[in-house]
Amino acid sequence: MNLPSRPPSPPADLTEPTGPPRKLKPSPQLNRWSRARAIRSGRKLDRPVRKTLTLDRRDPVADAADGGASSAGSSDADVDEVEAMMGKQIYMVSDGTGWTAEHSVNAALGQFEHCLVDRGCPVNTHLFSGIDDVERLIEIVKQAAKAGAMLVYTLADPSMAESARQACNLWGVPSADVLGPITEAIAAHLGVSPSGLPRGAPGRNFPLSEEYFRRIEAIEFTIKQDDGALPQNLHKADIILAGVSRTGKTPLSIYLAQKGYKVANVPIVMGVNMPKTLFEVDPEKVFGLTINPVVLQTIRKARAKTLGFSEESRSNYSEMDYVREELEYAGKIFAQNPSWPIIEVTAKAIEETAAIVFRLYHDRRQKYAMPRISKLY
Structure with missing residues (x-):
């Protein structure tokens, strides 16, 4: 029988089934990469940022809805699908060059070659170096919470390390402090307090020995x-x-x-x-x-x-x-x-x-x- 011709459909309501995955909405992974680049470069993100250093207890995943288009149409299923293809995320945060954090993570990943080589458990790492203020640190932790990432940090300043620990606990981000435990152990052994300054800080002098x-x-x-x-x-x-x-x-x-x-x-x-x-x-x-x-x-x-x-x-x-x-x-x-x-x-x-x-x-x-x-x- 003859079917009546159907006029062009308006944009599909995101609450209705969208059919095969030929979606024109932005990729959640691409959004995360864009935000990571913004954090690395020190630029403000497009969503509102609190100016105080008080930890915001809102769920950073739910916060994405306030940002508008960046999370419009994304769903938990989309994030799970991207994570299954792209792998788990590991964020490395350092107040210096990040050499210690990067090499520590790579050394640890070497214990999982049996899984990484055949892509049974793919991993993507992202390095955030030169993070020397709490506000930028909090933004990275929030981003890690939304991306389902783990945070590995080497922060010489004890207050920065403590802020990272509290923020990760608050938003449920798995984390590891690489520098803190060994610094405390050496301080106890030497009986001397650490300087709390990152490598290359203006207050540190490195004479040509x-x-x-x-x-x-x-x-x-x-x-x-x-x-x-x-x-x-x-x-x-x-x-x-x-x-x-x-x-x-x-x-x-x-x-x-x-x-x-x-x-x-x-x-x-x-x-x-x-x-x-x-x-x-x-x-x-x-x-x-x-x-x-x-x-x-x-x-x-x-x-x-x-x-x-x-x-x-x-x-x-x-x-x-x-x-x-x-x-x-x-x-x-x-x-x-x-x-x-x-x-x-x-x-x-x-x-x-x-x-x-x-x-x-x-x-x-x-x-x-x-x-x-x-x-x-």
Whole structure:
């Protein structure tokens, strides 16, 4: 039968079913990102903000209705759907650069790789640095409550830390004070009260100490000794790294240098003689780096493509037969120098490899007699 033509429908009432999810309303996640950017930049948010420092006991989720369009049409189902796709939120708040908070959270998240890698429990982190007044802090806590986020904070000022704790308790935001407990424990141990000032605060002075100049000298030395340069200076190095191309020698060297160690790295290449000075220095300074051949081939192929090498010119460099042969060649050199620890860098972050180097380096300097289970670390 013939159906009567239907005139264009007016905008759907949000109280009625809206059909398939082809909604033109703004995304709740996009709203949260916009508000987070506003908080980071110090700009006022579009909703009213109390000028007093008294904690507002209104529900920040219900507050969104007073803001108008930013929450119009959003529902708990929408927020749950976004959280299921985008993951849980972790807000990191610091009165300084946020380095401590960020690295603490990343270290803790490392315990959940089994869940994060396959996106079984995805997580998004947001850093708010330089938060030095209570009003901005309260705004972030309110935003965390609306986003269902956790708050991790490193606030040196005890009153700021207490304000964060009270606000999180008030609005039901799960939180963790990273700096407070350890600062209190050290204060009790030393019998001295902490300054309560964040790093870089105007009231703190950081004179150029001997350690500072030692680190600068180490970085300069390491850069000059990169990739086998100036082999006559190997005896001046604290640490020497040896390995085939793309085993991470240079970034590891720079990381160690930033800790104040003079580092030299020597590439192992088939057909190229190793510098004689490498075998004349104290062998306890030398560390060998090795890697899984499949991973190494993948890295080299990507590197060759980035450099614009043709297929012919990169055939040897990234072909599996050559990769295996070069690793075997490096293995023979390592076997001839049994006092060199061999570190397997496959799937290790620079920090993880550096931690092994530091442990072995200091164990040797302190003459610790540690039982060796395996020569491969």
